Amino acid sequence: MREIPVEIDPGAELFVEMGLPDPAGLSKEEWERVVHAYWQVDADGRVGLTRARFEANRLCDWLAPACTRVAIVGSVRRRRARVKDIELLVEPKAPGARVDLFTMDTALTLDGQLEAAIAHGWLRRGNKYGGRMKTLLIESRVTSQLGDLVDWLKVDLFIVIPPAQWGSLMAIRTGPADYSKWLVTKRSQGGICPDSMRFHDGALWRSNGSGEEIVPTPDEDQLYQALGLAWTNPWDRVAGRNVMLQ
Structure with missing residues (x-):
């Protein structure tokens, strides 16, 4: 499990869109408290864009070997400062897709990659698990001197299946x-x-x-x-x- 270090720059959206203070005017301890609060899930179930984007990219990397295309959509793609759901769009490889001239890939499938992550314990099934859309929960860990944060963030996975384009x-x-x-x-x-x-x-x-x-x-x-x-x-x-x- 990869953990997000609190030192990661939360991004310009903190200052421009959320009105948070400039770190140059804060002590290290004050700034760490600001960042720690930013990483937390708020009362509306939303997290900061940087944390949501980190987990979205992590899941994209995991699913990519089983897909011809993977992309982040929804509010993360729109760069919203606070994000409730991570949304991904995937186009699975056809079963037995050709890797190169001499090799057929019969092992990696979208369902197989999802099941492997679920077996590893950092992904869970949500309340919908159909062919065109699946809801998932991804474990998100943030390490900080103020205390570790462990949350399960909601993921909506949309699957391109013909005739969809x-x-x-x-x-x-x-x-x-x-x-x-x-x-x-x-x-x-x-x-x-x-x-x-x-x-x-x-x-x-x-x-x-x-x-x-x-x-x-x-x-x-x-x-x-x-x-x-x-x-x-x-x-x-x-x-x-x-x-x-x-």
């Missing part, structure tokens, strides 16, 4: 919620999705005269282009504020 789910799961709702709502109903298209099962679909077809969105850029929007930084996403492409 990476770009569509990346944008939807990054949020925030009102932005995602605006993104998938038809323009005639106050959203930004063209009326000739719709989101369903994690993919963008387009009417083609005889039925529907999936609009390929292997990344966010292509999703935004399909919707006629300019791509926006995750931390700047506000419903109704995107720039339309010319």
Whole structure:
């Protein structure tokens, strides 16, 4: 189990977004108390961005060998100062995926990696454990002279399974919620999705005269282009504020 040393810089969000004091004006002991409070889970069940990002990256590293793509989404990707849930998006490797010209990888699977972490004791199953979405709890330890902190942080794991597309789910799961709702709502109903298209099962679909077809969105850029929007930084996403492409 890797532990987070209290000396890790909590990040500029402490001073800019949370209004905490500049460490230059504090004694070492005063600053350690500030940092210790920052690492703690607050009354709303939220933790500081740096701690959430650390654990998100740790789980990403663990799952990466069993996936073609792994990404942090949700409030961590949006750089919120306090985070309630860690959210990840993964695209599992196909069973028996080829490692190289001569080798097939038959051992590493997403479920296998999750079960191994659960067996090691630093990951637990949550109340949902389905094929497209799993909730987990990850053990998070912080060491400090003021006392160790041990918490179980909630993780939402979203899994790209066809017909779902990476770009569509990346944008939807990054949020925030009102932005995602605006993104998938038809323009005639106050959203930004063209009326000739719709989101369903994690993919963008387009009417083609005889039925529907999936609009390929292997990344966010292509999703935004399909919707006629300019791509926006995750931390700047506000419903109704995107720039339309010319």
